[in-house]
Amino acid sequence: MRKLNFFVGLVLAAGLAGAATAQDTVKAGFIYVGPIGDGGWTYEHDQGRLAVEEAFGDKVETIYQESVPEGADAERALTQMALSGADIIFTTSFGYMDPTINVAAKFPNVVFEHATGYKRAANVSTYSARFYEGRAIQGLIAGHMTKTNKIGYIASFPIPEVIRGINAAYIHAKKVNPDVEFSIIWAYTWFDPAKEADAATALIEQGADVILQHTDSTAPQAAAEKAGGVITFGQASDMGEYAPLPRVSSIIDNWAPYYIDRVQAVMDGTWESKDTWDGIAPGMVKIGEITDAVPAEVKADALALRDAIAAGDYHPFTGPLNKQDGSAWLAEGETADDGTLAGMNFYVEGLTAQIPN
Amino acid sequence: MDFSAINPTVLIASLMVASTPILLAALGELIVEKAGVLNLGVEGMMITGAVCGFAVAVESGSPWLGFLAAMAGGAVLALLFGVLTQLLLSNQVATGLALTLFGLGLSALIGQGYIGIKPPPVGDVNFGPLADIPVLGRILFRHDIIVYFSLAMVAGTWWWLKSTRAGLILRAVGESHEAAHALGYNVIGIRLAAIAFGGAMAGLGGAYLSLIRVPQWTEGMTAGAGWIALAIVVFASWRAGRVLLGAYLFGGVTVLQLNLQAAGLAVPVEYLSMSPYLITILVLVIMSSDRRKALGAPASLGRVFHASS
């Protein structure tokens, strides 16, 4: 049976490039960059895997490998997983991009899904989430809620994804509160709870009363709780254990709908390579419950913004917007194109800090 | 850029908190190395302490039981190293590295059920009106008990090594185990005790991270703190007082770096992060090139002792 599938796969790969035949059962593999116990990025991907198991029951078998370093080990992990008979493999970190493409070339009958990358092939799709949509809502709440007009932002690495989030939050904070200022700390890590706690403390001590974070641990939440009078937002997961204060809302990575959809496509034989960049509307980005610590009118404002983004009536990057150096970027009513957003390496006008390097 | 936003008082207060885990672990390692044993497994013992402390604190509702459990967990793991290196005479460098690997795996397994949970809180010690003294109140009288404990341990370790008979024996064992053995001291017993103490202190340092400083449990949460503790012992040239200085310097550079960023200064983060290590190397060179003064490194450090002859 396996052999037969293999040949069918080869033939189809030659002709249809990547599309598979319909099948009764699917084996789905996941490669994780961190441990599933990280409580953030990898944890949420694993929640997506569990949702796939729940949705398909006996018809799906999922396998995973955690803490796979990017680079040489990733290529081996992927190959072994493909050899073990996986039909679809999700590679859930940017650094798996080249290994995914390499291995995909060797296994034309297996389909691959690479998160946050930009290289595709006949049997490689890419997917990512428009987290900046959630950041816009955070920015709006933050702008309303700050009393010191100083918002602290714990950033990880100076890459487009993070810069985009800072810009989206700033634009919407500024819109409701023209006096708002952002203090940004680059932690140079995705995950170092102790450092994140120190960063949050430093920001709070310097007058920030809202902390936004683009790192995955709850350490900043705890620091804010200890300091008192500071609000925060959950990142990657809901961090509901810190609600209603300091955590007033959150951005949740919700991969489940996408994973279920793609596994279903393999099952139906309708899978094809595509680039997915989903936001709030399809549910890939979820806004965690806005707690009662937020005044009702602010909450209504935030929910209206969420609904407008979801309905496609509003784009978080809508002109007029200038770049930090004052040069024009978007004219009145113009919205940013995905290409610019994907490679964003500049701040918008009003932010005072410099991007490192 | 607004440097006035950086308040030195607050900076000192927060660097004290940031440094406490590495200070505790480094004090433990100091005693171990003074006994002539090099245990490179500090990271493994710290993370084991972090998870043991967290699990017990959550299950029992008492952070204090958690701290005790962390010390026990760290000590048990350290004794594993002790048995291997002292009784079975394995190589200390390799065994210490294996201990780190072992501890990281063990802690992740124990911690599987404890992700996304808030541990029972630990409050600051209440000094009443003292806490409101300007400047000093903030630096000295608004911390949790472990910060004070770590400071007391610095003084205690210093005094114990310098002024007690037991401290003298420990140092003798570290300087020349043959001589100490000839004098009738139980070299292996003393070293095992020192190793267990080192493990307990590292475990406590880890639990300080998981129960107070962060506080949460996540895999690999010590993120290299154990290695820094090792560097601090060297930086301190094996003296308790300088361990304090070293730990606060390391913590201080991190906290200062973050504060400078928060104030809007574009800091070359990587180069600043390197600086404590470079400073430590420089200190080492200066100390060791001055031949009139003893370097302070125990003469038997890392050497295998076997009382066969």
Next chain:
Amino acid sequence: MIRLERRPTPSRLWAAATPILAVVLTMIAGGILFAILGKDPLEAIRTIFWDPLFNEQFASYSRPQLLVKAGPLILIAIGLSLGFRAGVWNIGAEGQYIIGAICGAAVGLAFYPMEARWMIFPLMVIAGGLGGLLWAMIPAILRTRFNTNEILVSLLLVYVAEQLLASMALGALRNPEGGGFPGSRNLQQYPSAANVELISGTGMHWGVAAAFIAVIVAYVLLTRHTLGFQARLLGQSPRAARFAGVSPNRLVLICMAISGGLAGLAGLFEVTGPAGQISIDFNSGYGFTAIIVAFLGRLHPIGILLAGLLMALTYIGGELAQFMLGLPSAAIQLFQGMLLFFLLAVDVLSNFRIRIGRREVA
């Protein structure tokens, strides 16, 4: 009472038997661990030790991968072992590995996109080896000049190297066409700089070849050359070594140069081959694991070769066990830790005799 009595010379029989004993003990202890985790212990052990070598589905791929994984470990460990014999403790191979990779990659990227493999790749190899060597010279010279402890300096320099790596991945060596993400160009896709498989499908790349050559050279050096003799003498009895005319300083410099150079080469071959690019966490602990490999191999070239392959086997078998049996990676880490402990523990049997009963009065 149980006590240990030092053997006049290490037992050959036990030296050969102890690794097997350790593996058996690990299988028992690991089996218990896996049973506690609710997995079939026999199946788990078979997956880790048997499947990478003989499983129908995987083995044709996994067997060559053993070489790929073991190559850098062996190369670094061989370099370290000479120093360890002489009592020169370079535990900063991880840093030398990183610097080797950075230097080699920088040379390669400087030529991009020029096509001249006959020149560029050899230059990169030289730059990689030289980079590691020079990085190792820092602790070496500090020791010979200022008597500074090389264990500590070489370890501290690992952190410095890691920071440099992050800075390079984000700054100087960042791929200008990489969409702003950290990481350099992929050297595998640059024919003049790629470290390709020498014989397709075997996993043999230049790094693995270098590792094998290092094993042979080290063997000859150790058994036939005065350098090997001097190193052993210095390690066993520094005083006797001085009487025999060995210059400790010269030997420290040579040992550090060899270990640093080989670690640098390992980094270069890894960055141009399996890893492909400089990235923030390019180093995955080979430099530290190699220390363990060196000791498991009893500091002997053949032993190191076998120890490196055994470590690689547990890595790859562990990966298979993860996704085939759903074992958490933490359990694999723990299992490896146990294996190392047992290997280190049973070593006592080859150097000592266990005597039960009181010591006789001589």
